[in-house]
Structure formats: structure tokens, C-alpha cells
Amino acid sequence: MTRLYLTEAAYLAASFLFIVGLKSLSSPDSARRGMQQAALGMLLAIIGTLIQHEIVRYEWILAGLAAGSAIGVAISLRVPMTAMPQRIAVSHMFGALAATLVGIAEYERHMEVLSRGKMIALGFEVLFGALTITGSFMAFAKLQELVPGRPITFRFQNIFNLTLFAGAVALLVALIVQPVQPALFYTMAALGLALGVLMVLPIGGADMPVVVSLLNSYAGLASAATGFAISNTVLIIAGALDGTSGFLLSVLMSRAMNRSFTNVLFGAFGKPPDASTALDVSKLSARSISVEDAAIQLAYARSVIIVPGYGMAVAQAQHQARELATAIEKRGGEVKYAIHPVAGRMPGHMNVLLAEADVPYDKLLDMEAINDEFERTDVALVVGANDVVNPAARTDPGSPIYGMPILNVDRAKSVIILKRGMSPGFSGVENALFYDPKTTMLFGDAKSSLAKLVAEVKNL
Amino acid sequence: MTRLYLTEAAYLAASFLFIVGLKSLSSPDSARRGMQQAALGMLLAIIGTLIQHEIVRYEWILAGLAAGSAIGVAISLRVPMTAMPQRIAVSHMFGALAATLVGIAEYERHMEVLSRGKMIALGFEVLFGALTITGSFMAFAKLQELVPGRPITFRFQNIFNLTLFAGAVALLVALIVQPVQPALFYTMAALGLALGVLMVLPIGGADMPVVVSLLNSYAGLASAATGFAISNTVLIIAGALDGTSGFLLSVLMSRAMNRSFTNVLFGAFGKPPDASTALDVSKLSARSISVEDAAIQLAYARSVIIVPGYGMAVAQAQHQARELATAIEKRGGEVKYAIHPVAGRMPGHMNVLLAEADVPYDKLLDMEAINDEFERTDVALVVGANDVVNPAARTDPGSPIYGMPILNVDRAKSVIILKRGMSPGFSGVENALFYDPKTTMLFGDAKSSLAKLVAEVKNL
Amino acid sequence: MQSLSIIQLYVFLLAGVVGYQVISRVPSLLHTPLMSATNAISGISLVGSLVAAGGDYGRLSTILGVVAVTAATINVVGGFLITDRMLRMFKRDVRKP
């Protein structure tokens, strides 16, 4: 009895520590402590569970915990910040796997005595879980480029997927009516696994982040379902928190990318939009600039805004970017960073990279904060960003990124763009900014270009 | 069965409409619709309850509903905005009464079969309920000045009250151990009633608002307890919402009044602080001004800030204030209103009054928003405000209001103060502002003074 | 029952958190309407009263119930009316866009 109370108390504490933890993420100052409290909550929940009478053998549990911790530490300590998206994707897989297996175990155990409510819960748990396992793995594979990142599509894809999904749901219904049908149960699970793959196939690597956080939300729903199935409240609450969070993020992301969320949800998104655009680049030419000249411009600029993009992540050039900034500041110039909400490939991507390079976060200004400052800026240095500075989003209603809010780089007195070639960005849209008279291009890998610039600026 | 589902659905809808309603209060534009949705929620909850099988006879219910509605409409339609505090106080009484009676009925019915959990709930329900009934009534009586508003104190008051409270709690414990002791139960209820009175006795009329919203929170807790007792979720949720709201408001209030909340909770607060203050007014003299001169100042001022206070509420002078503002604006002057968080006698008091007088709410600026504008203001017109403009809060560490943030009226180019005499405000502290060289006093009831000013300004 | 009343506790606390977050975002401009709004909502005890009044649990329960119904209804009707009356008064400056 008292043990039961202890467990319940632990769960209650855990639930609220989770909420506290997420709340603390509203400011970078409180964030770290808050998440440590959340971790403490998790610890409490685990202890609270281990002291239950239900649990009789510990050796296996300890084995599992040990193995899990070892792997967890291993895959967390060295993973580079640029690999975050796939790192997160893969761990959704583990979460979903756990939920699914628990679901199966529950089903095998209680099959005969399942109440309707519980069967519904178990069904959702296993269906969502299975779907998340394979989905997350696919996302991981694409981001890691184990499989080609480009969308893989075939005719009637959507109809096909929807049919499969309908099938799975039908099986679920059948099970709710009569739970004791293991065959159906496992077929449903299998369908779930298949759906996970099919769901992610048609999605381009660049769109994965949306999928990843959607899968985050599914994983959450799966654990919530587990909570309903084994009536465990902390599971329900944690699941609900994850569910909303993942959903909210993917909505925010697709909105910032100016995609309707349905468009994101229903496959075929991520197909590189056919680059038919108002801008015909054939007879346009971009001015390229030498490292020396670029260095001089930067060195004598009073105000510089660095605009990082996906390219900086690819080149892992964040440290060189900071060094350049410091060099310029040493010479009395003022340097700020302009962070577009969807710069890079996951929300907050640029912030993490630059934070890693010791850039104080109060110099990372988001779009609203900095967009008016470009007029007053001598040089805007675009480091591997493209779509997020593409004026077509303002001017060309035909373009797929039309309507997406962008950074007003084109309003700066002069613009230097670091990229390897003229190839377009994620959206596949040509960028008129490159051909703007006040723009010059510094071609080459962002990392090396920046390194050279640093050296030059220091020598001036 | 289906009925049961209907009921549950209704309750669920109600709970969320309540949350939506309160959320809508975060902006005046959404507020009204939101509260109408909350009302709809209430309607749903009622219908959801009436369709239950449990309910067999409707005639009495309808009688009660009819009578209640009639009274409710009656006491709501004509009550003046200035009487809001007592209006709200009295209705807490009704809410608590309902909860308590339900508690008693439950107890009488289930006495023999009460689980420990339920008995705890019932106990809290009746104790808090009873305490709130009499407490609210006392608050009402004091605000309505049926009983003298001044604090009524006697020796060992706190000890006495605490002992009674301890006694009540002891009875509750006894009942939890052995529920079937009606005598104890009713004694506990009686103690609750007594405590309500004793709790409010020592509190000055001006401090009632703090008490009223605290009682609001108690009423909420009582209904939540009801929810636990008859395991009805919508009651629990609504109760929790009220509980936090009332508690939060009373904390905010006491903070804005620069009182520790414990000081507020534990009696003897509201005793007019002994007016021993650094300022000796005997050899100071205030300059009084004639209506004509005041009118001229106002008529030719480019910028005027009206600072309303409790005096405006007493005089019901809000309409005249607006008329004056319009008159000045007609002549090209700019008029704003500066609203101190604790001006008047309840939170948001001034806002409601001025809104009633058709002042658009975007001209009602709170302290943070307007405090810097006083320097640039020609005339600050103080209408029956005192403590909230008392510089002692900044300068005199000895004063009871020291540390309370105030409106920087003393920074304005000139100040005109409307009040009847030199008597101090709620805090009983003399106000150096009245003796400031750039201050002039226009003595008399705010309403008539303002009316005269309007006439004069129009004639100029 | 046990686990039921524990999970009810969760509901209570979660609702408290929601309440805290929602209320702490109400501007002081609307604090008076807020007070009367929560007051109206506390009339929810009407739900409990109705059962006491309408179920047949003997004389006493009915009497107490009916009084409770009346009192709670006063709260509900009165509370929402007044809140609406207040909120109706808050207007934007018409001259400004």
C-alpha cells in the first residue's frame, strides 16, 4: 500500500518536473537547469516503477538499463551538431520500438480480458508505434544519405498508402470488436511498419525535419496510448506533451516554409518544386569577387550582418564564421547574425551551430528583430544561405517560395555571398539576389573561404 | 449508457469552454465572445446533468432555477460599477452556500459508506464552504458599510482564530477516521461559519478586495472538493481554475500594494498604518486654485494626463472626467489616462469605471506604459488619487507604502489635484506632492469640480 | 476507487497549471471582469446541486438541493450577466484605425 503511494508520488513529481523542464526552455538561462530537473523527474519515475511489487526479477532489467545507457552515451557524446536531425530521428525509432513491444507484450498477456477501451489504446499504441519505428529509420537513413535523399515516388502512391492505412484501421476496428485475433493484430502491426516506410519514401531529404518532428508527435501519442492501456498517468501526460510539441513544431516549420500543413502531411511534398520561375538566368551573370577584395570590404565596414544558411552547416563553417566576426570586431566593426526561422534543415539549426562556436546567443537575432537593420548595414555576408534570402519570395507569385518571409539582405549597402557554385537551394528556385548589381559572389566551400577571409582581415 | 456518454461529452465540452473563456480575457477584443462561450459551456454542463437517469423529479429543480435566475438578473442589471467589489463578494457567498449544502446532503446520504478519500473531500468542501459563506457576507457588509469598515480587533485575536481553525481541522481528522459522527460534522461546519466572520473582522474595508479574491479562491477549492466527493470532473476543473485565479489575483494585489502576502493572509492587516511619517505637514501649506484658473491651465495645455483614483470612484466622476477630456481634445490638447495597478479599491477598478464612461481602452495606459511621459506633460490632473501618486513611496523608507511603485506625477510640468480636503488616502500617509511648489489643489467633490471645469473650458 | 481519486488529483493539478498560465496573462485592464468571470464559473457547483435536488434521496436532500440550486443559479446567471455588462463597455478608440 505505502509502496503504491510512493510510486504514485514519484509519478506525480515526474509529470510536473517534465512540465517544469519544458517551461524552462522558454529562456536559454533557465533551460539547462530545467532540463536537469526533467531528467531528475525521469529518474524518479524509474525508481517509482522499480519499487513496485509487480516487479520480481531485476537481473534482466539491470542488463537492459546498462546496455541502453552504454549505447545512449556512446551515440550522444561524439555526434556532431550538424548531425542532429538524423540523431533525433534515430532515437524516435528507439522510443517507438519500446512502446510497440510493450504493446505487444500487453496484448499477449491480456488478450482474453481486454476491455474495449484498452483494446483501442493498445491498437493505437502498436499501429502508431510500428509506423514510427520504420518511419524514423527511413528519415534517419535519408538524412544520413544511406539511401538517396531525393523523393522516391511511383504512380497512385497516395491512393496506395491511404488504402493500406484504411486497411490497418479496419483491422483495428475488427480487433476492437473481438480482441482475440492475434493474426489480425500482427498483420496490423506489419501494415504499420510498411506504412512508416511508404510514408517517408516520397519525401525529399530536406523536408525530413518536418517529418522527424511529426514522428516525434506520433511517438508521443504512442506512449500516451501505452499510458491508457496500462492506466499509467505519467505516460499519458508525457505522451501528450510530446504529442503537442512535435505537432506544433512541424506546423511552425511548414508555416515558416510557407507550406500548408496538409501539403506537408500528404506525401508528395519535398518533391523539388519544378524550377519553372519568372527568372531566366541564362543571360544574367553574377560578379565574383576575390578573397582579398572581400576581406577589404569586410575589414573597413562599420557594420556587418552575417547570414548563415544550410551551407554553413554542410561546410561546418560555424567556427570560422565566429573567428571572422571577432577579427572584424577587433578592427572596430560591429557584427551581428541574422537567423531565419527555417535557415538550415531543422528549427533552430543555425542557433545551435553558432552557439557551439561560442557565439553569445544575444547576438543571434531572429528575422523580426534584425530585418529593419539591413538598410543601415554596410556588408551583409551570406554564408551558404539561399532560399531564406531569395527576393522571389516577395516578388514572384509563381515561385514555390512565394510568400515565405525572407531576410532583407537585398536592402544592405553591399552583399557578399559565400557558396560553391550557382546551384539553387533546397527549394530549387533561382535567386535573383546573386545577380543584383551590389552583390558579389565568393565561390568555394564556406569553411575554406571563411578561413582565408579571417587570415586576410587579420593581415590588413 | 448513451446518455452517460452524452453527459460526459457535455462536461468535457464545458471544461474546455471554461478554459477558452478565461483565455479570451487576455485581450479586450476577444473577451466578450470568449465569456459567452464559457456561458455556453455552463449551459451544456447543466443540460448534461439534467439528462442523467439519477434525476427523477424536475419540478423542484425548475423552481430553483427560475428563482435563482430571477434574483441573479435582478441583482446584476442595475448594480453600479462602483459597487462591483461588494457585488462580487456577495455572490461568492451564494457559490459557497451551494457547495456547502451539497456537501451536507452528500454526507447525510452516504455517511455509512464514505471512503476515506471521499470523507476528506466532503470535509474540505464543507469547511471551506462554510468559511466562505460568512467571510464573503462580512466582506460584503463592510464594503456596503452595513458594518463599520474599520478593522475590529481584540487581544490574542490571531491566536484565538488559529486555535479555532486547529479545532476545526482536528474534527475533520476525527471524521476521516470515523465518518459516522454527525455531531462532529456539524460542529465543524459551525466552526467554519464562525471562522469566516472572525477572519474578516480585523480587516479594514479598503483591504477587502484582497480578501474577496482570496474567498473567490476558497469558493473554487470548495467546488473542486465537491468534484472529488461526487467524482465529477468538470467540478474539479472549474474549481481548480477559480482556485488559482483568486489566489493569483490576491497575490498580485498585495504585491502591487507592497504588502507581503503572509501579512495579508494573517489578520491584523488593513489596520490603518500608524501615520507616523517623516513628513510634518503642520508648517507646510498647499496652494489652492480656483476653477477658472485650473480651466485656463487645462484649456491651453498641449498635453494632459488624467490620473484617476479611489476618489473618482467615490464621487462617481468618471463621466465628467471623460467630458473634460473631450472638451480639452476639442481645443487641440492631447489627453491620456494613467492607471495605477492598485488605484481604486479593486484590481482594474479604474479601467472598468472609465470604460463605462466610454473612454476607449487604448487610452488607458498602465504605469509602465506612461510613467516616462510625465516629464513631457504640461498638466497632470489627479482625480481623487492619493497613495498611488505619493512620492513617499520612493523617498521615505519609514513610510508604510515605501517601495510601492507609483505614478511619476511629480515629474509633470504642473499638477492639479482634485480632492475634498487634505485628508490622507487609504494608507493614511501624508502626501508631500500636495505641498510641491508646482502643485495646486482644487478642493471639492471630484464630480462637481470636474463638471465646473468642463463648463469653464467650453466657454473659453 | 483508490487510483480513481489519485488520477482526479492529476486533473485538479493540471487544471491548476492551465489556470495559472491562462490567468497570469490577463492584463490588469480586465482584472475586474476576470473576478466576476471566475465568480460565474464557480457557479458550476450548480451541477452538484441539481443531482441533490432532483434525485430521490429523501426530503432533506431535496430541500438542501433546491436551496443550493437557487444559490448557484444566482451565481451563474448574475455572474455571466455582469461580466458581459462590463466587457461590453470596453471599446477601442473609434477614431484610430
Place this chain on the structure above:
Amino acid sequence: MQSLSIIQLYVFLLAGVVGYQVISRVPSLLHTPLMSATNAISGISLVGSLVAAGGDYGRLSTILGVVAVTAATINVVGGFLITDRMLRMFKRDVRKP
């Protein structure tokens, strides 16, 4: 049971509301840490796994349970570690006060 699962639904929805309010106040600056934080929290399914692994409900349950425990633990440990690693990197500008 009936009423239990209904009230569980309340918990779920209320938690959802809380989640919505909390998450929608996380600045985009911290969206990546947020993702890995929720990811770590989703490791809570560990709680379910432990019971499956440790209770004696036969071979199958134990095997599934142990695998589940391992997987969930990876999430928990890994998730919180990474989140902390990221958050540690966010620093104020030291020169400014």
C-alpha cells in the same frame, strides 16, 4: 473502468493544453534542444517496459520487455545527454553586463 478511462482522457487533453501553452513559448532559438528534450521525455515508455521485463509474465513478455527497456533507456540517457550538451553551449555575451 468506464469512468476511469474517461477521466484519463481529461488528463490527456489537459496535458495537451499545458503542452501547447508551454511549447508555444519556446523561442526558435531553442527549437533544436526542444526537439531532443521531448525526445528524451518520450523515453518515459521505459516505465511500461520495466514492468513487462521485470514482472513474471512468461518468457515472451520478458524478452520483449528487455529489448524495450534497452531501447527506451537509449532514448532517455541519450536524449538528456544531448540536450544538456546543446544547452551548455548557449551563453550570454560575457562583455555585456
